[in-house]
Each structure stands twice: as structure tokens, then as C-alpha cells.
Amino acid sequence: MKSVHKVLQEFSQEAHELYLSRSVPNLLEPPDPLQFYRDWISPNRPCIIQNGLRHWPALSRWSPDYLREKIGSKVISVAVTPNGYADAVVGDRFMMPEERQMSFSSVLDIIEGKVQKGGVFYIQKQCSNLLQELPELVDDVEPHVPWMSTALGKLPDAVNFWLGDGNAITSMHKDPYENLYCVISGVKRFILLPPTDRPFIPYGVYQPAVYHEQDNGEFEVIEKTDSQKQVPWIPLDPLDPDLDLYPEYRKAQPLCCSVKAGEMLYLPSLWFHHVQQSHGCIAVNFWYDMEYDIKYNYFQLLESLCGASGSM
Secondary structure (H helix, E strand, O other): OHHHHHHHHHHHHHHHHHOOOOOOOEEOOOOOHHHHHHHHHOOOOOEEEOOOOOOOOHHHHOOHHHHHHHHOOOEEEEEEEOOOEEOEEEOOEEEEOEEEEEEHHHHHHHHOOOOOOOOEEEEOOOOOHHHHOOHHHHHHOOOOOHHHHHHHOOOOOEEEEEEEOOOOEEEEEOOOEEEEEEEEEOEEEEEEEOHHHHHHOOOEEEEEEEEEEOOOOOEEEEEOOOOOOOEEEOOOOOOOOOOOOOHHHHHOOOEEEEEEOOOEEEEOOOOEEEEEEOOOOEEEEEEEEOOOOHHHHHHHHHHHHHHHOOOO
């Protein structure tokens, strides 16, 4: 298996030399669908489209006052954590947020500092929550991005709405979706790693647990005793990697980029990503499920080889 691991490491280096940039390229305008498929989707390369959503009314409309008037009374799902890390490894557990049902206005009150609450609040429900919970906002954006849907030959499987505290952090992970991430206000900061860097990214298997805020404001950890399934996840924090514990990560070549209001990031399927945001940042993302795509199956094979070579 050492020989397999060596080949995988060499493959990663060749990928960076042959087709992966040292930074995330920028496109000035929405691309032609066929050209986008050839240049970005097929080779699995990320890019930022700078003027991809300038025509969306949301860019000028989505102020706190507008959102209060439009959807202030709507009850939505909100993730609450003590430290901003939802769905992340903490010690020997995979910690999930407390899910609360709150009115949209009450979340805005906390984000704007009008109401003081313990914990970090983040609207991040990834179940097509824009369409399911906030359909009143759909006319301010698009139900799908036409050129992306044409390039992939399908409509998105989910359209998600994101709003939260500047302390909310998305830990390093990957998704089986072609992702078009659109920033309406504020800034999102991404750390990206291609699937070919998988040999350098540590994985562990962790007991799931969930946060719960007690009456005194302290958060307790509740084991998910009803779940027999442990969660495979990345324990490494790319903001402060423990290179003594994970020395192989030195060989990884992360790309860092900031996506500002009016821009969209094309994040290819199975790319590892870690996300930070400015306080009160609002974004919408489109997920296109490509589980049965040839590219997806290829990188799943790479994942299997990394596990077999001891990279888990």
C-alpha cells in the first residue's frame, strides 16, 4: 500500500502542474454554457464569475428593513453553536449545532446587535431552504442559473439561503454537488483543496453529538446515543493546522479566494472547502447533484484508493 500512496502523491503534484492554477481565476461575465463545461466543469476547476448576478434585484433590495417587511414573521430553521463551528470535529466528537425554530426578524435582531444572545447564529439549513422556507424571496434572485443549468443539462437539486454571524465557520469538508455559490452582500472567504490533494488531508471517524443551550446560557454536549453510525470527518483546521499531528498536510496546496457581493464562485464537486464570512453576509447557492457523472465516479475511486493506502 505504500506504493499506492506514493503514486497518489505523485498524481496530486502532476495535477497541480498540468491544469490547476495557483489561484482561483476570474471570469468577467457569465460564460457560454458549452465553453464553461469544456473549460471548467469537465476539468473540475473552480472560478469566480464577477458579474454573474448583477441583474438580480436582491443586490439592491435585501436590506434588513426589506427582509423584515417581506419575511420577518416567517419561522425558519437556525443553527446555534457556542463557538461558530457547526458540523465540525471538537475533541473526539463530531459536533452538530442546536437547531432552533425562530422568526426571521428575531435572527436579524441578533445579527444587528439589537438583542444580545449567547452563541453564534447561522441560517444554513441545506434542504433547499430558499424554495421551501422563503419562497417570497425567489423573485429577487433566480430559481436557477440558466447558463449553468444548460451546461449541466439539468435544474438544480437544491437552492439554499445563508445568513449569519461573522463568527460562523464552515469546517473543511466536501460535497457531491456542482456548486454555484452567489454572494448577495458581504464577503465569503474560501480555502479550497482539489480532490487530488486527498492523500494529504486527514480523516477520522467520530461519535456524533449535538449542542444544547441550557437555561443558564451554557451549552452542553448531548451524545447522539440513538445513532450507531459514526461520522467520517476532517479533524484538521486549515486556519491553524497541527503539522506535528498531520505532517502530510504540508504537501497540500490550498487555494484561497474571497467572493464579494455580486460575484459567484463555481465550486466543483468533491473539492474540499473551508468557509468564513463577514458579519451578516447573505448568500444563495445552487447545488446540482452529479452523483452518477463520470467525473464523480472517478474521484470516488480516488477516495477509495486513499482509504486503502492508509490516508484515512
